[in-house]
Amino acid sequence: MNTNKNEKFNARTETQDGVCTVYLTGELDLSVAPDFRLVMEPLVDNKEQDLVINMKELKYIDSTGIGILLSVLKARHGMEARFEVQEVPAQIQKLFDMTGIAKFFVTQKNSQ
């Protein structure tokens, strides 16, 4: 009944102790890329906060999504501001490795 809802893309933001974490759920593809860009824009520009993307519930990403991550990486690198990805599912990590974007990420393993 709600299978459709489960796949629907969502980006939820939480800020705590100077760290802004964006929790992604569903499928990040071409159709929702503009929404994702809108969410990220103000966060990327905020140099005072560390920026983290949590991908635990992300089901799918395409090259458009990877492209946005690359532009976030570039912007944060340019400002010398921290940016990392957390809890990347195996299938998505595989795409990061394959495309070569993986080496640009500071990944934080689940440390619990």
Added chain:
Amino acid sequence: MNAEVQRVTLNLPATADYVDIVRLNLYGVASKMGFSYEDIEDMKVAVSEACNNSVLYAYSHEGGMVEVVFEVDGETLSITVKDEGASFENMNPAVSRAGLHDKELTEAQIGGLGFYLMQALMDDVSVESETGKGTKVVLVKRLARSEEKV
């Protein structure tokens, strides 16, 4: 194989909103054939990239259609993604085949990654593109033999 080739054809508006429908259908066809979860995930990415190309480059302003054909031939699944729009320039193989592996962050570009992924994730990829006549991408994946299925 004595079985005939079986075809499932989808005709969709060339907009981003319909690409997930292609993924859902791919899942149905590929799981029926006995592909593994990982193979299906790989094919989802490849097929979506092919569709993205049609959505992004084929019909610049006026709407058009994308045709997706799943062909089941024994243990081989061929997926054809075809549009009738302008051909896309990103198909220069020399440009597309590179990932970001040799790049510094400051010089990394995302263009061509979609095509790169298609090639990395499928067994065979062919692209026919003719100016004014559209683009046809054929993606092929074969069932891995090592599984318990015959």
